[in-house]
Amino acid sequence: MKQTIVIIGMGEMGGVFARGFLRSGYPVYPITRNMDIDAEVARIPDPALVLLAVGEGDLHASLEIIPAAWRDKLALLQNELLPRDWKNAGYDQPTVISVWFEKKKGQDVKVLISSPAFGPGADLLLDAMSAVDIDACKVASAEEMAYELVRKNVYILTTNIAGLECGGTVESLWNEHQALAREVAGEVMDIQQWLTGTELDRERLIDGFVEGINGDLAHQCMGRSAPSRLKRALGFADEAGLAVPKLRAIFAAHVS
Numbered sequence: 543m544k545q546t547i548v549i550i551g552m553g554e555m556g557g558v559f560a561r562g563f564l565r566s567g568y569p570v571y572p573i574t575r576n577m578d579i580d581a582e583v584a585r586i587p588d589p590a591l592v593l594l595a596v597g598e599g600d601l602h603a604s605l606e607i608i609p610a611a612w613r614d615k616l617a618l619l620q621n622e623l624l625p626r627d628w629k630n631a632g633y634d635q636p637t638v639i640s641v642w643f644e645k646k647k648g649q650d651v652k653v654l655i656s657s658p659a660f661g662p663g664a665d666l667l668l669d670a671m672s673a674v675d676i677d678a679c680k681v682a683s684a685e686e687m688a689y690e691l692v693r694k695n696v697y698i699l700t701t702n703i704a705g706l707e708c709g710g711t712v713e714s715l716w717n718e719h720q721a722l723a724r725e726v727a728g729e730v731m732d733i734q735q736w737l738t739g740t741e742l743d744r745e746r747l748i749d750g751f752v753e754g755i756n757g758d759l760a761h762q763c764m765g766r767s768a769p770s771r772l773k774r775a776l777g778f779a780d781e782a783g784l785a786v787p788k789l790r791a792i793f794a795a796h797v798s
Contacts, residue, residue, distance in 0.1 A: 544568045545590035547666070548612065550579070550604065554645040555619060556595035562670030583609045591637065591663045593617045599770075605631035617663050621698055622774070623691055624737055625684075637661030640690045642754065643676055644761075653677055654757030660687035692734050692742065693750040700727040700751065702771050703789060705763025706796040713759035716752065722788075727751060729786040733775055736782040769797045 547563045549556050550573040560570045571586050573579055592612045596604050598620040605628065608616060617637035618628065628636050639659040644652045656677040659667045664680045671678035681687050701712050704726045708719045715723050727748065735742045755761075772793055779786045 545588065546571050546586050548573060548582075548586055548589045548592040548615075549595055550592065551595035551597075551600075553595065553597070554647060555641065556593070558643075558645050558651060558674065558676070559593055559595065559619075559667075559670055562672075562674040562676070563666075565673035566666075566669045568666075568670075579607060580609055583611050587611055589615055591615050591617050591666050593619070593667075595619060598622050601627060602631065605633070615663065617661070617667060622695055622771070624695070624734075625688055625691075626737060635661055635684060637663035637667065638687055638691070639664075639667050639678065640687075640694045642694070642757065644758075651676060652758065654754055654761070658687065658690045660684060660690075688738065688740075689743075689746075692731075692738065693747055693754075695734055696727055696730055696747050697751050697754040699730045699771055699775060701755075701761070701763045702765060702768035703730070703775070703792060706768050706772065707792050708763070710763060711759060712755040712761045712763055715763050716755050724748070725788045726792075729779075729784075729789050730775065732784050732786060733778050733782065736784065737778060772797055 544567055546569045548571050549560055552572045552574055563570050568590065573582060589612065592615045594604055594616060601620050613633065616633065619639050619641050638661055639657055642654045642657045653676055656679045657671065658679050658681045660681045668678050668680060681690060700723060701715060704715055704722050708715060708722060731742055731744055731747060772789065776789060776793060779789065
């Protein structure tokens, strides 16, 4: 029998990956909120992978409580994820996947573009995704994975935040409100550059942003998380001393 896959957080995303691992022949052991995670290590001392599938709001607290025996098997999939998130919690290079598919309650999976993965457990993730017909790929380096994480952040933050102002689909955002999209994306990239401490290739990121748009033109810009994403972005901007006037104007008009 193959080694067990541990999944912490069994929401919509956790469920998709659980189904993929099961179809790949791996037993799956779920960890839910009411379970004592330290006690579960005795049951599964040597898993093949520990997938942390909690929401981004619970990421940092969850990173702190991963048992020592599981830390080198960790895999992450959250939106708004960056290397600083795991490095600040004492992890070197966990397995990471930038998820470019959507799963909502009562609906099937919708794939936008291929989901890139990197790290020691990347092949396990790719096998699971292949088993449920979700396109995923492995990138060649930690640097390339960092780009992929920033690209996803630029996509999700720009569409969500600009959507607070214009609503509609990502197609209408780009075709009818491109100046707004570029202005918001530029300020989002200012924040991402500060968070990563690296000079970003902004034209490449815009090209990657547009690729995401073309992956699902009917995708709605503004989800329920848009106001909280904008608040988090402004918190980082305040910490960095960044002006981000457009983000502040959208906050004043539509959130505060």
